[in-house]
Amino acid sequence: MKFKSIAAATLAVATLIGMAGCGNSNSANDDKTITFWHNASAGEGKQYWVDLAAAFEKKNPGVKVEIQAIQNEDYAGKLQTAMQDPASGPDVYMSLGGAKTKEMIDAGQTMDLTDKISSTVKSDMKTTLSAATFDSKVYGVPVSVEPGGIWYSKDLFERAGITETPTTFDQLKEDAQKLKDAGIAPIALGGKDAWPAAHWYYWLALRECSPSVYSKGTEKQDFSDKCWTRAGNDLKELADMDVFNEGYMTTTAQQGANSSAGLLANHKAAMELMGAWEPGVLKELTPDKKPMADLGFFAFPSVDGGKGEEGALMGGVTYFQVNPEAPDIAVDFVNFMAEKDNQEKYATAFSTIPASTAARGVVTDESLKAVLEYLNKSDSMQLWMDTTLGTNIGTALNSGVVNMLSGKGGAQDIVKAMQDAAAKG
Amino acid sequence: MTSISTSVRHRNKRVTDGKVRRNIEIFVLSAPAIILFCAFVILPIILGAYYGFYKWKGFGTPSKNGTFVGLQNYVTALSDPNFQAAILHTFEIVIGSLVIQAPLAILFALLLNQKFKGRALIRTLIFVPYVVSEVIVGTGWSLLLQKTGAINQILGRFGIDGPDWLADPKIAIWTLLLLISWKYIGFAVILMLAGMQSIPEELYEAARVDGAGFWQMQKSITLPLLAPTLRIWVFLSMIGSLQLFDLVYIIWGQYVSTTAGVSTMATYMVREGRGAGNYGYGSAVALIIFIISLIVALTYQRFVLSRDLDGALTEQKQAKKRAQKRAKEAQRLAAAAQ
Numbered sequence: 150m151k152f153k154s155i156a157a158a159t160l161a162v163a164t165l166i167g168m169a170g171c172g173n174s175n176s177a178n179d180d181k182t183i184t185f186w187h188n189a190s191a192g193e194g195k196q197y198w199v200d201l202a203a204a205f206e207k208k209n210p211g212v213k214v215e216i217q218a219i220q221n222e223d224y225a226g227k228l229q230t231a232m233q234d235p236a237s238g239p240d241v242y243m244s245l246g247g248a249k250t251k252e253m254i255d256a257g258q259t260m261d262l263t264d265k266i267s268s269t270v271k272s273d274m275k276t277t278l279s280a281a282t283f284d285s286k287v288y289g290v291p292v293s294v295e296p297g298g299i300w301y302s303k304d305l306f307e308r309a310g311i312t313e314t315p316t317t318f319d320q321l322k323e324d325a326q327k328l329k330d331a332g333i334a335p336i337a338l339g340g341k342d343a344w345p346a347a348h349w350y351y352w353l354a355l356r357e358c359s360p361s362v363y364s365k366g367t368e369k370q371d372f373s374d375k376c377w378t379r380a381g382n383d384l385k386e387l388a389d390m391d392v393f394n395e396g397y398m399t400t401t402a403q404q405g406a407n408s409s410a411g412l413l414a415n416h417k418a419a420m421e422l423m424g425a426w427e428p429g430v431l432k433e434l435t436p437d438k439k440p441m442a443d444l445g446f447f448a449f450p451s452v453d454g455g456k457g458e459e460g461a462l463m464g465g466v467t468y469f470q471v472n473p474e475a476p477d478i479a480v481d482f483v484n485f486m487a488e489k490d491n492q493e494k495y496a497t498a499f500s501t502i503p504a505s506t507a508a509r510g511v512v513t514d515e516s517l518k519a520v521l522e523y524l525n526k527s528d529s530m531q532l533w534m535d536t537t538l539g540t541n542i543g544t545a546l547n548s549g550v551v552n553m554l555s556g557k558g559g560a561q562d563i564v565k566a567m568q569d570a571a572a573k574g
Numbered sequence: 575m576t577s578i579s580t581s582v583r584h585r586n587k588r589v590t591d592g593k594v595r596r597n598i599e600i601f602v603l604s605a606p607a608i609i610l611f612c613a614f615v616i617l618p619i620i621l622g623a624y625y626g627f628y629k630w631k632g633f634g635t636p637s638k639n640g641t642f643v644g645l646q647n648y649v650t651a652l653s654d655p656n657f658q659a660a661i662l663h664t665f666e667i668v669i670g671s672l673v674i675q676a677p678l679a680i681l682f683a684l685l686l687n688q689k690f691k692g693r694a695l696i697r698t699l700i701f702v703p704y705v706v707s708e709v710i711v712g713t714g715w716s717l718l719l720q721k722t723g724a725i726n727q728i729l730g731r732f733g734i735d736g737p738d739w740l741a742d743p744k745i746a747i748w749t750l751l752l753l754i755s756w757k758y759i760g761f762a763v764i765l766m767l768a769g770m771q772s773i774p775e776e777l778y779e780a781a782r783v784d785g786a787g788f789w790q791m792q793k794s795i796t797l798p799l800l801a802p803t804l805r806i807w808v809f810l811s812m813i814g815s816l817q818l819f820d821l822v823y824i825i826w827g828q829y830v831s832t833t834a835g836v837s838t839m840a841t842y843m844v845r846e847g848r849g850a851g852n853y854g855y856g857s858a859v860a861l862i863i864f865i866i867s868l869i870v871a872l873t874y875q876r877f878v879l880s881r882d883l884d885g886a887l888t889e890q891k892q893a894k895k896r897a898q899k900r901a902k903e904a905q906r907l908a909a910a911a912q
Binding site: 225226229232233249252253255256257258340341342343395396398399400401407539540541543544545547548551552555557569570572573574 | 629631639654716719721722723741830832846
């Protein structure tokens, strides 16, 4: 009897201790170990980080980098939970970007790197550093820049008798019609994920609205100008021409041969509007897992009567932030990422454009070179509209676009959805 | 005299000792369960309610990095047409799955309760969809049912132009109900079969002697005696439908589910809370869902399940009262018979 009670009491105490143990931090407390989170959970990208960490450990004897590769869709939620208590969060982590980074700054969850970044970062990444700069303080080190635009299959364009890529929205519509007449699905669209559909709206808004009106919208959420509805109507016109792949509302963006990227990779559709990660994604989806041979790129066409800046670019910048409680060696690690060598390897592994201008010579892919040309021509790049607006209004915007495409509401409802979202967050 | 009183006192002490020890034992033995329950059920509900009063992005703490808005989140949620639609869809699913699955499950169970060759195989097969993970089922069906998917291609062979099973708002909810029925009917059938097998064979024998036919036996013996099982299944099915998330999320995704008219309360919560990064608002929605589910569950328990759960979940006092009532009734009948 007595023995049993003692045993039970021991068990209860053991349970309590066990539960307390769960709260232990996952970041080691010594100054020689850094935990590092990124979202490249497969393929060459994952290997790149393993190699980079090994090189860093070799250069700094005694230092250990613990890597966690987290599936992209889980990444934001996991990071947010882990950073509730910075002491238990990762020391170096891939940024969520835009308004989310701003929230993290306000919550004291990210380190001010203004005086800590190396001179290499300051000089080589001058053009992309603005994406990680808030109130003229630098909070991250960029690794890649991904401007968007239209990716197309040169073979399919040729088959439809299109000799030159479109430069205006009307030409784009004509070409789409030509493709359709030739029996080719003109545009692949991953409507199920919403953001690929919304990207059409972002670009049309960037072309329709004057730079000042556009920044008033993204920064102060003032969408009163008519250009915001005009952008929606432009998209509606395009959708009404029936130029997107059949069943695009239930098509995903990147998963498998049935996704919109898969359709382009397998010549089942002629073009797709996407960021500069596209060649890397297509590579995994072609039948022989090799880069798509006839892939081409052209910038988003201008809109007749649009007030947007000529050739303005929009895209994403991937950068890495540092935990405010991380050891100094973590800062060295992000600076290490920015070195020319590592940036070159990064660009190759991810088939993308490196943030470092010094490393851009390594880009050999024809379509990416075309992107670079546009990038060199324009002096600034807007961030994706949903990133700038933050997830709350961004989500409302994306669902507004999906609603319009499925016939539930019109262009003015997109604007209204963004205004309503302000009530929720 | 003194010796007696000491012995009484002594005994009393021993009795209280036993009681104290018993209480300690109860406390110690149930502590792990109670602690776990509080930490992972009660505390999250309280925290959720607390977050629900704030506009909060999930970074830092609500009091520091959020703004207190009182009941505003609840007002916004309840007046959002998208949430109202999600509640409506959820209840369509609750009722739809009951209406479709109950008769089918009973029929299947009746069939599988007969002796025939290959019965074990069919019993297993009908249970297979229930065992397969929702993610696999969802991914598989979403590929099959796409506008250009396998099902429409097969239909095309027969010259039928298949509809858009998933994106068409007129069809999507029926597609979903069909998938839910296909997936969960195995569970209902197994429950019904178990219920049928607990019905004593003697009753059927007696009925047969009295000249009852097959359908009459099912109607007068099987169905009434299956009622307790049926009531429990209805309860489980309702709770499952109220929480439906994974199938919809995987097949339709968080955006298209709204336009296709299959969004549920849970998918709305995930989109507006986690997806949009509005953790305060999302928590408020979660609490509303919790309250709706609680009301449905408690109402059903109080009015329908109470007779099955006598003494188990309902208060023992009530059960005692009912037993007394029954005893009195018996007495009255006995007296009348005399």
